[in-house]
Amino acid sequence: MAEKNTDATAGRKTTEPAKRSRAAKKKQRNPWVGRTLIGAVLLAILLPLGAFLAAYVMVDVPEPEELPTPQVSQIMASDSSTELARIVPPEGNRRQVSVEEIPDYVKNAVLAAEDREFYTNPGFSITGFTRAVIGQITGDASAGGGSTITQQYVKKTLVGDEHSYVRKARELVYSVKMTNEWSKDEILGAYLNTVYFGRNAYGVEAAAQAYFNKPVTELGPDEAAVLAASIQLPSQLEPWTNPEAAQARWSYVLDGMVEIGTLGAEERAALDYPETRDPATVSAYTEATGPNGLIKNQVMTELASVGITEDEVNTRGLIVTTTIDPEVQAATVEAVNANMEGQNDNLRTAAVSMEPDTGAVRGYYGGEDATGWDYANAGLQTGSTFKIFGLAAALQQGIPLSTLYDSGPVTIPGGITISNVGGGSCGYCSIGEALKFSHNTSFIRLQQDLENETQDTADMAHALGMATSLPGIPETLTENGDLPYEGIILGQYQSRPLDMSIALATLANEGVWHQPHFVERVETGSGEVLYEFQGQEGERRVSEAVANNLMYAMQPIADYSGGALDGGRISASKTGTTQLGDTGYNRDAWMVGTTPQLATSVWVGTEDNTPIFTPWGGNMYGAGLPTDIWKDILDDSLVDEPIEYFPDPEPINWGNGLSVSNGNAYVPPPVIYNPAPVAPVAPAPAPSESEEVAPAPEESLAPAPAPAPAPAPPETGGGNPAPEDDGGGGDEGGIEIAPGLVIPEIEIPALP
Known part of the structure; x- marks a missing residue:
């Protein structure tokens, strides 16, 4: 027992020194532990602080004006108070x-x-x-x-x-x-x-x-x-x-x-x-409704063209003042809605009005869908409205309105014979008279007498305002880069309602073209002006004599087509219709015309290139629904404006040395053309469906036309109560147009 205790005591004796040793060592280490802890704390404070200070020095806080904030831009009518649309950035x-x-x-x-x-x-x-x-x-x-x-x-x-x-x-x-x-x-x-x-x-x-x-x-x-x-x-x-x-x-x-x-x-x-x-x-995200959405698209395109970026539009709160006249726009929308009521559901229409002496677009209607297809900006066959460009080219080459042309059937290269609707003819009548009756045959012969034939028609159209390219069409008014076919003068190729208004405005302005535009002024919310349209003197595209003679020739047509403007207001216009292949049905109907103050083009068709019919099932023509819309737009837009007149045309003297071609040369008149002013003609009452429609009486456009048989009355178009103009598109008399021939039928793809 004693030994055991002694051993135990000895064990304790050996343990105590060890404890004292460990304590001494621990005491020696404590300063390092404390210092380490202090260092860790300091590091925990100093490192973030140092990082903060380094970051503080490195970061660059923009100036207040350098930190743009997404905000709404407004598109206003020309009165600066009528909002047409908002451009809402993605953020809202x-x-x-x-x-x-x-x-x-x-x-x-x-x-x-x-x-x-x-x-x-x-x-x-x-x-x-x-x-x-x-x-x-x-x-x-x-x-x-x-x-x-x-x-x-x-x-x-x-x-x-x-x-x-x-x-x-x-x-x-x-x-x-x-x-x-x-x-x-x-x-x-x-x-x-x-x-x-x-x-x-x-x-x-x-x-x-x-x-x-x-x-x-x-x-x-x-x-x-x-x-x-x-x-x-x-x-x-x-x-x-x-x-x-x-x-x-x-x-x-x-x-x-x-x-x-x-x-x-x-x-x-x-x-x-x-x-x-x-x-x-609350409609904070409504950018635009109805036709205004298509105006917004035109404005956005124009802003980009003058260097105002989408980022600026979305962040600078721009106020864009447009050329759109709220009265003209209201008249346009009302005319479309009133006249389209009761029509077939598949019909679509477009209407564009432009101010001739400025190029400002005053009214624009491309459809009711704010985000849908814009028919005013779409390429469409134009029918006989295109005859005015061939006639302008002829006038520029010295062929006056009084020049007599045979209106009988004409055969063109390829053996295709073209005639007029219903076989109508005025014999040898002036080209001015043929324009009123819209005789295809006279204009085919006229085009053959141009120095460069079909190319001259295309060049004149481009000069007056037709776009030189369209989406999907790199070059317009050409046959894959070559000469256009003869059907160009009959509206075979595609142009836009917007282009037709540009061309009419140029002619109404005595041949001076102005830059077409939708935007007058752009300023930021703080009042800084970023852009302002500078009024230009314009560019002369044809002589005054050509433009004024053409306006003179077009003056009787509104009366003849049942579209005479209220109060005897003078206008210069042309109707047009294109046929749907050889079906006998029509596909596009046009009325284009101008007063000295406003040039307006109207198109009616369908979204899927199906036939256009009146509510009672007859073929629709330019002298029908398009003319009604056109008349209402101009009557309401100009109701408070004075009646203005086109300048009297200077004589264009016949004969500039052109050679006889194809036996269809023009016939010189017995006297030099010297037109007198045309008095307004009151439209005759609309005939019943069973009546034949005879041309309204008018003053002859030729000083002394050769004797000719009376023109045959145009057909009424299956019940259309208004006088009909041509079928256009180079297929006036139901001629079959086949690939490889001179005037092939061009089908416009179905619009989206």
Whole structure:
């Protein structure tokens, strides 16, 4: 036992020195541990601080004006007050206002809701930031956020909203530096123009309209608190779907305003929750409706062409003043709607009106679908409206209106015989008379006598305003780069209603072309002018004599077609119709015409190239529905305008040494052409369907025409009560047009 105890004691004796040794060593190590801990703490502080300082030096905070904010641009009519469309950026509806324009009530309500220490904090809240970090570490969303107004703005515009420590650190750096470099008012103004308020409204101006249908400058404290209350959870605090929560948050905001001293307690007690707009009536994202959507597309294309980028449109809150006259546009839409009522559902129409002496587009209708196919900008066969370009080329080469041409059937290369509708003929009659009756045969012969035949018709059309290329057609009015076929003068090739108005405007302006345009002026919301259309003197495309003679020849046609304008107003016009292959049915119908003040073209067709019929099943012609629309547009657009007249044409003397060609040379008149003014002719009453339609009496366009048989009455088009013009398209008499022949039938692909 004793030995055991001794051994135990000995064991203890050997253990104690060891303990003392370990304690000594531990004591020796303690300073290093402490120093290490202190160093770790210092590193934990100094490294982030150093990183913060390095980042602070490296980051570059843009100047306020260098940080664009997506906002709505407006497209206005020429009166600068009628809104045609909005260009809404992807982020939504926003209209920038200066911080000075924002009432104090609105600013103070937002501060009470979002950042009551805004004017005293360094860009972030230390306590709030700490809570946010703890929340990130623990995953406890209830720990609370810490974003000041400055941080919210930085997150929205500079660093994004990714959930990460790196993003939060960048947000902190930018917020502190922005606070040091921007004034507090600049930050608050930028924030108020950026923050989302619900109802698709970004910024206080859009929000004021969305909730109260008034500008922000007119908001009171009760309304300001509604907007401020919505910032936290816009969807969940919508007054119409969650009124209790919305009003609770509203009360919190007002009480906060009292707390920070920006609203008196008595004034607060007297406030009731204001009535807000029905959200269903708010259309912040409606860019344009109906025909205005197609106008918007034209405007956007033109803005790009003058160097105004899509980014500028989306971020600078542009106000684009267009050439569209609200009265002409209203007259156009009303004329289309009134005349299309009761028509077959598959019919479509286009109408374009242009001011001759400026090139300004005053009215534009390409269809009712704001995002659909634009028929006013579509390539379409033009029918006999194209005869005016062949006649203009002839006039320029010295062939006067009084020149006599055989109107009997004519055979062209390839063995194709062309005749007139119903076999009509005026014998040898003046080309001016043939234009009124729209005799295809006379114009085929006229074109054969041009120096370069079909190419001259194409060149004249291009000179007057026809587009030289169209989508899918690199070169217009040509046969794959070669000479056009003979059918060009009968409207075989495609042109746009917009082009027809350009050409008519050039002719009405005595041969001077002006740049067609939709945009008059572009300025930013702050008033900086980015672009202004500079009125040009124009370019002479044909001589005054050619233009004025052509206007003279076209003056009787509106009367003859049942489209005489009200009050005896003078016009120069031409109808046209194209046939659908050899079906005997029509596909396109046109009326193009001009007064000295306004040039208007109207097309009627279908979206799928099916036949166009009247409501009672007859073929439709240019002298029918298109003429009715055309007349109503001009009558209503010009109702308050004085009647103006085209200049008297100077004589064009026959004979410039052209050689006889194909045995169809023009016949010189017995006297030099010297026209007298044409008096307006009242339209005759429309005949019944069973009656034949005889041409309305008119003054002869030839001084002394050779004796000729009376012209055959044109057909009534299967019940169409208006006199018919040609079928156009080079297929006047039901001629079969086959591939490889001189005038092939051109089918326009179905439009989308």
